[in-house]
Amino acid sequence: MADKILKEIIDRYPRERRYALAVMQDMQRHYSYIPREGLELLAGHVGCKVAELYSMATFYKALSLKPRGKHIIKLCNGTACHIRGSVNLINGINRELGIAPGETTEDGEFTLELVNCLGSCALAPVMVVDETYYGKMTLEKLPSILGEYRKEAK
Amino acid sequence: MIITIDGKACECEKGEFLLQVAKRNGIDIPTLCHHDGLPGQAACRVCLVEVKDGGRSQVTASCVFPVDHEIEVSTNSRKVKEERGMVLALLRMRAPGSEVIANMCEAYGAPKIGRLKPVVDGDKCILCGLCKRACASLGNGAIETLMRGTQKYVGTPYDQPSADCIGCGSCAEVCPTGAIEMKDEKGVRTIWGSEFRLVYCRECGKLIGTEEYMKAAGNTDDLCDDC
Numbered sequence: 001m002a003d004k005i006l007k008e009i010i011d012r013y014p015r016e017r018r019y020a021l022a023v024m025q026d027m028q029r030h031y032s033y034i035p036r037e038g039l040e041l042l043a044g045h046v047g048c049k050v051a052e053l054y055s056m057a058t059f060y061k062a063l064s065l066k067p068r069g070k071h072i073i074k075l076c077n078g079t080a081c082h083i084r085g086s087v088n089l090i091n092g093i094n095r096e097l098g099i100a101p102g103e104t105t106e107d108g109e110f111t112l113e114l115v116n117c118l119g120s121c122a123l124a125p126v127m128v129v130d131e132t133y134y135g136k137m138t139l140e141k142l143p144s145i146l147g148e149y150r151k152e153a154k
Numbered sequence: 155m156i157i158t159i160d161g162k163a164c165e166c167e168k169g170e171f172l173l174q175v176a177k178r179n180g181i182d183i184p185t186l187c188h189h190d191g192l193p194g195q196a197a198c199r200v201c202l203v204e205v206k207d208g209g210r211s212q213v214t215a216s217c218v219f220p221v222d223h224e225i226e227v228s229t230n231s232r233k234v235k236e237e238r239g240m241v242l243a244l245l246r247m248r249a250p251g252s253e254v255i256a257n258m259c260e261a262y263g264a265p266k267i268g269r270l271k272p273v274v275d276g277d278k279c280i281l282c283g284l285c286k287r288a289c290a291s292l293g294n295g296a297i298e299t300l301m302r303g304t305q306k307y308v309g310t311p312y313d314q315p316s317a318d319c320i321g322c323g324s325c326a327e328v329c330p331t332g333a334i335e336m337k338d339e340k341g342v343r344t345i346w347g348s349e350f351r352l353v354y355c356r357e358c359g360k361l362i363g364t365e366e367y368m369k370a371a372g373n374t375d376d377l378c379d380d381c
């Protein structure tokens with residue numbers, strides 16, 4: 001039951017406000033988002049208000065309140081990547097997967113996120129899938145890279 | 155200790171904030187995010203003044219500037235007018251729907267900045283955070299600043315009625331720009347998407363608060379402070 005797992009995650013940490021972020025990161029990792037129930041249980045555990053945690057959850061990009069895909073595609077749209085055509089890649093991914101930035105595919109496999117700099121401008125335009133960096137991205141490379149993750153899913 | 159503000163000698167204690175001293179001496183400094191009950195906000199920067207100290211001068215927020223030795227203060231120097239004007243002009247872009255800010259812009263000569271567009275048309279909130287601090291300081295913590303950057307706003311979790319809200323209306327009360335909608339109608343208060351039954355003093359009929367507020371305040375006899 002979701003409830004039990006949530007409790008387990010929460011109980012790993014002392015009942016102090018300063019652990020709230022760590023707990024939310026664990027929930028994010030486990031569920032690919034932070035369930036509402038999780039926020040409410042956590043507020044009770046560390047003794048703060050739901051609004052405070054909700055504020056944090058909406059502040060950090062790494063946390064999400066809606067379920068995210070199994071694979072997270074981070075597409076850089078920082079200055080260097082933008083100039084080198086990241087917008088084309090956004091369109092390309094949209095054609096391949098049918099999702100716009102911030103959206104998740106219906107099968108729950110992929111989520112596309114735009115980020116503002118990945119600190120590797122020399123490789124622009126950069127795309128990161130889960131933990132793997134793909135530099136000097138082109139539209140041509142897209143299908144095969146995404147295909148790999150699709151295969152993995154099957 | 156004596157400091158001068160706009161040429162006037164003003165008595166003050168060490169550690170007092172400039173704004174406090176000015177107010178006590180009848181000197182007008184505009185403010186938005188300052189509230190005596192919730193000091194230290196310093197978010198709006200409308201209260202800028204110029205502090206001259208020896209050979210140096212700085213423009214600074216008077217609401218959080220503690221006086222610790224003799225200084226010379228100007229609330230209307232060219233520098234202050236310029237910087238305060240720009241602050242107000244930017245706030246007007248942030249909160250184009252606020253009459254308070256529009257009036258301040260008029261009164262303090264804010265320049266028009268044509269190349270900027272309002273963040274959200276009709277918005278009144280300057281995101282000072284006073285409302286959420288008021289809410290938290292009362293132990294309710296029902297509202298918070300959500301999201302960040304240009305998408306930042308004040309709201310309840312999931313934009314839904316919050317079980318932590320007691321309808322006290324403190325947020326609407328402290329808000330400098332009237333950005334929080336609260337409606338009292340036919341004995342019912344509507345705020346943050348919730349409805350609360352209002353309670354009136356059984357002696358004089360004055361509005362005391364909502365039922366939930368009464369419970370939180372431990373008021374069981376339905377009498378107002380005066381009765």
Ligand code: SF4
Nearest residue numbers: 279280282283285329
């Ligand atoms: S609603 Fe009012 S008090 Fe709250 S942040 Fe906005 S301007 Fe400040």
Ligand code: FES
Nearest residue numbers: 196198199201217
């Ligand atoms: S009143 Fe001083 S910064 Fe807002």
